[in-house]
Amino acid sequence: MSRYCSLESFLQAIRGRLLVSCQAVSGDPFDHPGAMARFAAAAILGGAAGIRANGAGDVGSIRKVVAAPIIGIDKRMASDGRILITPDFEGAQALAAAGADAIAIDCTRRGQRYGALERVRRMRRELDTLIVADIATEEEAAAAVEAGVHCVLSTMRGYTDETASLQEFDPAFIASLRRAVDVPVIAEGRIHSPAEACAALDAGAVAVIVGTAITRPANITEWFASALRKREAAAGSSHVVAVDMGGTNTKAGIVSASGEFAFQIVAPTPGGGRTALLGHLKATIQRCVDHAARSGLTAGAIGIATAGWVDFETGSIAYATENLPGWTGTQVKSSLEAEFGLPTFVENDANVLAHAEKRFGAARELNDFVCITLGTGVGGGCYANGALIRGANSFANAIGHLCIRPGGLACTCGRSGCLEAYANAAALVRMTGDPALQSAEEVIGAANAGHPGACAAMQACAEALADGCVNVIHLLDPRMIVLSGGLTQANQLLPRQLEEALARKVMNWGRRSVEVRVSTLGYHGGVLGAAALALENEK
Ligand SMILES: [Zn+2]
Numbered sequence: 001m002s003r004y005c006s007l008e009s010f011l012q013a014i015r016g017r018l019l020v021s022c023q024a025v026s027g028d029p030f031d032h033p034g035a036m037a038r039f040a041a042a043a044i045l046g047g048a049a050g051i052r053a054n055g056a057g058d059v060g061s062i063r064k065v066v067a068a069p070i071i072g073i074d075k076r077m078a079s080d081g082r083i084l085i086t087p088d089f090e091g092a093q094a095l096a097a098a099g100a101d102a103i104a105i106d107c108t109r110r111g112q113r114y115g116a117l118e119r120v121r122r123m124r125r126e127l128d129t130l131i132v133a134d135i136a137t138e139e140e141a142a143a144a145v146e147a148g149v150h151c152v153l154s155t156m157r158g159y160t161d162e163t164a165s166l167q168e169f170d171p172a173f174i175a176s177l178r179r180a181v182d183v184p185v186i187a188e189g190r191i192h193s194p195a196e197a198c199a200a201l202d203a204g205a206v207a208v209i210v211g212t213a214i215t216r217p218a219n220i221t222e223w224f225a226s227a228l229r230k231r232e233a234a235a236g237s238s239h240v241v242a243v244d245m246g247g248t249n250t251k252a253g254i255v256s257a258s259g260e261f262a263f264q265i266v267a268p269t270p271g272g273g274r275t276a277l278l279g280h281l282k283a284t285i286q287r288c289v290d291h292a293a294r295s296g297l298t299a300g301a302i303g304i305a306t307a308g309w310v311d312f313e314t315g316s317i318a319y320a321t322e323n324l325p326g327w328t329g330t331q332v333k334s335s336l337e338a339e340f341g342l343p344t345f346v347e348n349d350a351n352v353l354a355h356a357e358k359r360f361g362a363a364r365e366l367n368d369f370v371c372i373t374l375g376t377g378v379g380g381g382c383y384a385n386g387a388l389i390r391g392a393n394s395f396a397n398a399i400g401h402l403c404i405r406p407g408g409l410a411c412t413c414g415r416s417g418c419l420e421a422y423a424n425a426a427a428l429v430r431m432t433g434d435p436a437l438q439s440a441e442e443v444i445g446a447a448n449a450g451h452p453g454a455c456a457a458m459q460a461c462a463e464a465l466a467d468g469c470v471n472v473i474h475l476l477d478p479r480m481i482v483l484s485g486g487l488t489q490a491n492q493l494l495p496r497q498l499e500e501a502l503a504r505k506v507m508n509w510g511r512r513s514v515e516v517r518v519s520t521l522g523y524h525g526g527v528l529g530a531a532a533l534a535l536e537n538e539k
Contacts, residue, residue, distance in 0.1 A: 022051055036062060052071040074086045133152045135154070136156035138177055187207075242304075246269060314334075315333020372485075380472075402472070404419050480514065488518045
């Protein structure tokens, strides 16, 4: 005698709750009544209100450990060579005897061809259990209700010839089923997440049955394993072409999503104006694209770092100095997209260093930081609130031209007293004033070895840099300053002197947390930045 022989008591036990289908396919390591009983016990422990199980053996075994309602089914091979749910009366009788409170029967069109509706009528007359119908369409549900089932279950949706194309759980079908019949609807079939279970109840199901997502370890493992394989495959294909075109050299390469170079080249940047520069850029990209094709890599986008100020939206050069003659006004993005058919992103070469640090470097976890590059010129890129500052006219981040010595030295920009005139390579050599030290590299070596004149020049450079940084820090309150460029190579002294000067000069220094770091991305920082730009924007 079943505990839940009335529909009312059955519904009271399961309403708004989860039932767990505990079944193992033949040959599965868990294909054993004892194993299914343990799954069922665990399901109840986790809050399930009922169990669905296959075969009198499993049902009997589960009944010994579970007091909650059990929906029994009897899966058998039918004469068409396919499995059918509870295809004969004797199977239903055995389930009832084993302790099933309800018995499910395949009432789809195929099930009906095997006499499902007649079987429902006989079960109503001869068995003291509830009878529920596994169906795939509203019509099948209506026929089953007409024959006398107590509930309908969406179990077969997507598993019959007529519905085979439906591979996802669809709450709209539950709502439609709910309107088509006047018996309770239980949602079952391809419900793989708590969110889908909630959606089923929202759509009007009285309860939800989940099987595979809870009780099939092999399937669940496969979901994870396959996601990881897909991720790996996607990572293998997400390479970009990245180019850093400076006034002297052009560096380029194929770069992976994690910043590895699959290919790299360096070529001198030609003079001769816009046509020559654009032709050079296209030839450089073509070499990368050809290499990618030979290596079986797919380049998904192109990133370009270029000297000059860039309108990021249009990818055109807002202004370039005579380092790149004729470059001002060039429509870089559109001409490269027309040539290669790949999404192309163009950015100022100092700005891309900030992208590089954000994606691959010291600032990976940070939303507010400033990159300053110290070489022939002084440039920078500022991130605020997680985004690069570009400005209204693409002229933001002109850190080299912050005025630190009003009325001071003339600058390349035509003004005077700019940071660049006090903190670039030429300034460092000039301030050393030692004819024996002719290059910034020599000064750095001497200063780090304790040469007094070189040390003093480095100190003056650090003071100037600090004066520029004070203004940036007061404006943006960054978490980190990342230094890069020739003046930071093999130079322990400069970052230390800078930090000491900042501690003296910055308001509320003790209450801030500002780190000074030297970039570890090195020589290819610009190419990595162009790659980061392309990777961030391609999707
Ligand atoms: Zn200037």
